[in-house]
Amino acid sequence: MVKLEAITFDLDDTLWDNGGVMQRTETGHYAWLDEALADWLAAHDEAHDKEARPTDERGRFAERFPLEAFTNRRLHLAGEHPLRRGDFTWLRRRALAELLGEYGLAAEHAEHWAMQAMERFMALRHEVTPHAEVEVLLETLGTRYKLASITNGNVDVTRLALGRHFPVIIAAGELLAPKPDARPFLAALARLGAVPSRALHVGDSWADDALPARRLGMQAAWIGPDDRSLPPGIHRLDHVRELPELITWLVRRR
Ligand SMILES: [Mg+2]
Numbered sequence: 680m681v682k683l684e685a686i687t688f689d690l691d692d693t694l695w696d697n698g699g700v701m702q703r704t705e706t707g708h709y710a711w712l713d714e715a716l717a718d719w720l721a722a723h724d725e726a727h728d729k730e731a732r733p734t735d736e737r738g739r740f741a742e743r744f745p746l747e748a749f750t751n752r753r754l755h756l757a758g759e760h761p762l763r764r765g766d767f768t769w770l771r772r773r774a775l776a777e778l779l780g781e782y783g784l785a786a787e788h789a790e791h792w793a794m795q796a797m798e799r800f801m802a803l804r805h806e807v808t809p810h811a812e813v814e815v816l817l818e819t820l821g822t823r824y825k826l827a828s829i830t831n832g833n834v835d836v837t838r839l840a841l842g843r844h845f846p847v848i849i850a851a852g853e854l855l856a857p858k859p860d861a862r863p864f865l866a867a868l869a870r871l872g873a874v875p876s877r878a879l880h881v882g883d884s885w886a887d888d889a890l891p892a893r894r895l896g897m898q899a900a901w902i903g904p905d906d907r908s909l910p911p912g913i914h915r916l917d918h919v920r921e922l923p924e925l926i927t928w929l930v931r932r933r
Contacts, residue, residue, distance in 0.1 A: 681898055683824060683877060683926065683929060684878065685824055685873035685878040685879070686820060686827075686879045686880075686926075687827045687829050687864065687879070687881070687897075688826070688828050688829070689829060689880075689881065689882030689884065689887075690828055690832060690834055690836060691832045691834065693882050693902055694813050694841070696808075697807070700803075701804075703803060703806070704803040704804045706746065707803045708799040709741060709746050711796070712796040712799070715792075715795065717739055717740070719792075737782065740778075740782055744778045744782065753771060756770050762855050764857070765852035765853075765856070766853055767833045768797065768853070775789075775793035775796055809839070812919070813841060814840075814841060816922060816923065817841055817844035820922075821844050826844055826846065827845055827849060827867040827868075827871055828849065829849040829863050830852075831852050831858050831887065833850075846871070849866055851863035854866065857887075858884070858891055861894070864880065876897075879898040879899070879900060879926070879929070880897050880898070880899050881916075881919065882900075883901070883902040889913050893910065898912055898914070900915075900922060901913055901914065902916045902917070
């Protein structure tokens with residue numbers, strides 16, 4: 680029997696399907712930047728600002744630096760700054776500012792447009808649709824257990840309605856210690872005032888959720904395919920909606 684006091688949740692692909700969100704966010708914010716920048720430069724050209732070459736001469740930003748160039752720049756930066764490898768927001772802003780600088784913008788304008796693009800990115804990033812069962816699930820679990828969210832991603836859960844269910848929110852990337860590092864798990868449990876042996880972590884990644892939680896002595900609910908044998912303490916779910924059943928079984932089991 681497990682004496683359960685706390686439950687920690689991964690977010691992306693655990694409480695909602697994230698694939699479509701990331702796709703829309705990635706292409707959407709880049710296209711927005713390309714468009715907004717072209718408009719701004721056109722206005723700039725008219726004012727004969729010495730910084731700007733005519734737009735047709737410099738070409739469109741996204742033509743000179745297609746999305747792939749941006750992706751490669753981020754990977755390169757992550758390699759150069761290993762401590763920042765989980766801080767996706769920093770990596771994105773820095774990569775954009777670099778590309779915008781190479782495109783010919785003055786440093787302050789490159790920074791400005793990188794910030795604007797990131798605001799757009801974050802707005803699109805938060806257009807997530809939690810699974811239909813999640814609201815009631817968290818509401819119910821929150822009355823009995825201490826809840827925390829732990830994400831490597833850059834969703835700010837306080838921007839979502841379901842954020843109110845989490846008294847403790849850990850942005851692991853920004854801690855500079857993304858999962859599977861033990862620190863985000865330990866930070867969440869410390870802030871909840873719970874010990875690992877009385878806590879359950881719920882997530883979709885075998886390597887970043889299930890294994891590190893289990894190594895710490897937490898129970899782990901892994902949302903994944905039925906393609907491997909599970910060590911004791913890791914329990915497989917098809918979907919987060921099956922969590923109440925697992926909890927009932929865990930706390931009653933003898
Ligand atoms: Mg996930």
